[in-house]
Amino acid sequence: MSLEQAPWSHPGYGLVFAYVQQRAGLQLPTCIPAAEEGIARAMARTGLEDLRLYQSLLASDPSVFDALLNELTIGETYFFRTHEHFDFLRHQALPELRRMRGPEHAMRVWSAGCSSGEEPYSLAVLLMEEGYGHRMEVHATDISRAALAHAQQAHYSAWSLRSTGAERMRPFLRQEDKRYVLAPEVRQRVRFQYLNLALDTWPSPESGIGGMDIIFCRNVLIYFTRDTIAAVARRLYESLADGGFLITGPSDPSLSGFAPLEPLLTGWGVAWQRLAPGVRPAPAAPPSFASLPPLPPLPVAPAPVRFPTPPPLPVLPPPVLSPPTAPPPAPVPPRPPDRLEPARQAMERGDWQDAAQLARAQADGPESAEVAIRALANVNPEAAAAACAEAASRFPLAAGLRYLEAVLLLGLGRLAEAERAARQVVYLEPRLAVAHLTLGHVLRRRNDTAGAARAFRSAEELCAALPPDTAVPLSEGERAGSLARVAHDERLRLELMMTTPEER
Ligand SMILES: C[S@@+](CC[C@H](N)C(=O)[O-])C[C@H]1O[C@@H](n2cnc3c(N)ncnc32)[C@H](O)[C@@H]1O
Structure with a gap:
């Protein structure tokens, strides 16, 4: 879907998004209403009501542009996120680089799209653990000035420590009430700076980016258009020193074909390396199977609350018989056992x-x-x-x-987090009715009556578009007809609350 074809409720939203796309390389999200809501929220903060005026303010005020980007991207991050990547550095990349560069070499590391800093600080701690002392330069860049300010302040909540690997940060964190303050010995090892990956201002001596041994560019490419991905991949390649490694996020697009990087197959996915000219890739090592981060220990259950079983997998319809003249159908492979x-x-x-x-x-x-x-x-x-x-x-x-996360958080009364999770589901699967329904429940409990009514309306419309007897995806078998009625009643109740007695 192109920007022009997208079902914008007002052409001004399309113009605003086109500007963001041109400046930051963002691709059009699948859920246009969610993008519009993001733009509307960011615009409301400026006090403007005219989309064209807002667009010109975007061009002149960097903080306004920042605020909009924050609405359109998810700055989620935490310490030692995807610990397999850090294990790969420890066991494979660092020993290989040490062999290539010698023991005195100061490692040049870059966290591109560092958000609030948990990633580059984890990298610094890993290098400290590996005995690099001060022989490291950790660069960290992002397009969000708000995220960079947070990173430099280096105060975190327990939420940033939610991965199992994050325990490694504990020796460097001092607890103050509910905040964790990072020790200066880690903070001073990371250099933060503003950098828009979509522009060709890097690599260059002025940007300080170039000759990198290790680049982490994780969970950023996922937002970019294909053209931006191609250009960024090429520049990431040019930013690496020979023999240097690049790690991208588990759902980032493949860089294959965009830059002459060597893919290295690991147990958790692909890492990329810039080989020195004339160096042949080493034969692939058997993947070391990444261990799943252990779930928290299970306590002994006193009287468990029943949480519904996930709906069974859909049963495949019987195969349609071919007409007699058609070639014999290929044998149907046996269905793999459901593990x-x-x-x-x-x-x-x-x-x-x-x-x-x-x-x-x-x-x-x-x-x-x-x-x-x-x-x-x-x-x-x-x-x-x-x-x-x-x-x-x-x-x-x-x-x-x-979706499961949103439901759990709602049940725990952690409403801000539940809202974020529910919005992410809507972003990922705009046609998932239960996601809108859950968002409606969260917003109602957050006293956002208008937002809740809108969410229930979306759920109602999505359910009404299905045959009434269809089981709604992820709804534990609820039928579309009955969920449409639930959403309808919820919406009416809220709309009634918003009207004055005279209007009624
Ligand atoms: C999901 S966070 C990733 C944080 C970290 N790399 C991780 O994986 O935990 C995505 C970050 O990319 C940044 N970003 C988005 N577009 C960007 C651009 N054009 N240039 C630089 N950073 C960008 C956002 O501001 C956000 O902080």
Whole structure:
């Protein structure tokens, strides 16, 4: 879908987004209403009501542009996120670089798209642990000045410590009330600066970017148009020293074909290396199977609250017979056994601990993580929410996991986080009715009556567009007709609250 074809409710939104695309390389999101809401929220903060005036302010005031980007991208990050990447540095990249460059070499590392700083600080701590002392230069850049200011202040909440690997930060964090303050010995090792990856101002001596040994550019390319990805990939390649490594995020697009980088197959995915001219790639090592970060320990359940079993996998319809003249159909391969069946059976028995353990043993994908988390939710909802956030960050495109996270957080009354998770599901799967329904419930509890009414209206419209007897995806078997009525009633109640007695 092109910018012009997108179903904008007002052409001004299209113009604003076109400006963002041209300046920051962002691709059009699949959910146009969510993008419009983001633009509307950022515009409301400027006090302007005219989209054209707002567009000219965007061009003249960097903080206004920043605020808009913050609405259109998700700055989510935390310490030692995707620990497999840090394990790869420790076991493979750093030893190889040390062999190539000698023991006195000061490692040049860059976190491109560093958000609030957890990534570059994790890199600094890893290098300290590996004995690099002061022989390191850690650069960290982002387009969001607000994120950079947060990074430089280096005060974090427990949410930034939610991954299992984050324990490694503890020796460098001092707790003050509910905040964690990072030790100066780590802070001073990282140099933060503004850099827009979409512009060709780098690599260059002025930007300080170039000759890098290690680049982390994770969970950023995912936002870019294809042309921007191609240009950024080329510049990332040019920013690496020979032999240097580039790590991208688990759901970032492949860089293959965009730059002459050597893909290195690992147990967790692909890392990239700039080979020195004439160097042949080493034969691929057998992948070291990444261990799944352990879920928090399961407590003994006193009286578990039943959390619904995930809906069964859809049953395939019987094959349609070919007409007699058609060539014989290819044999249908046998359906692979459902490896999660034992975990599902344990869920049905109410044996949550067994279910979580069985699913965890198979946890190499979002579906098995979901089963494990649902089981865990019955004994320890807080632990389940934490495990869900961790799994959702490993499978950021799995709408089911984000939805589960939103539901868990709503149940725990953590409404701001629940809203963020629900909005992410809407962004990922704009046609998922239950996501709008959950967002409606969250917003109503946050006293955002108008927002809640809008969310219920979307849920109602999506359900009404389905045949009434269809099971709504992710709804535990609810039928479209009855969910449409639920959403309708919720919306009416809220709209009634918003009208004055005279209007009624
Ligand atoms: C999801 S965060 C990634 C943080 C960290 N790399 C990680 O994986 O945990 C994405 C970051 O990319 C930044 N970003 C988006 N567009 C950018 C651009 N054109 N140039 C530089 N940074 C950009 C956002 O401001 C945001 O902080």
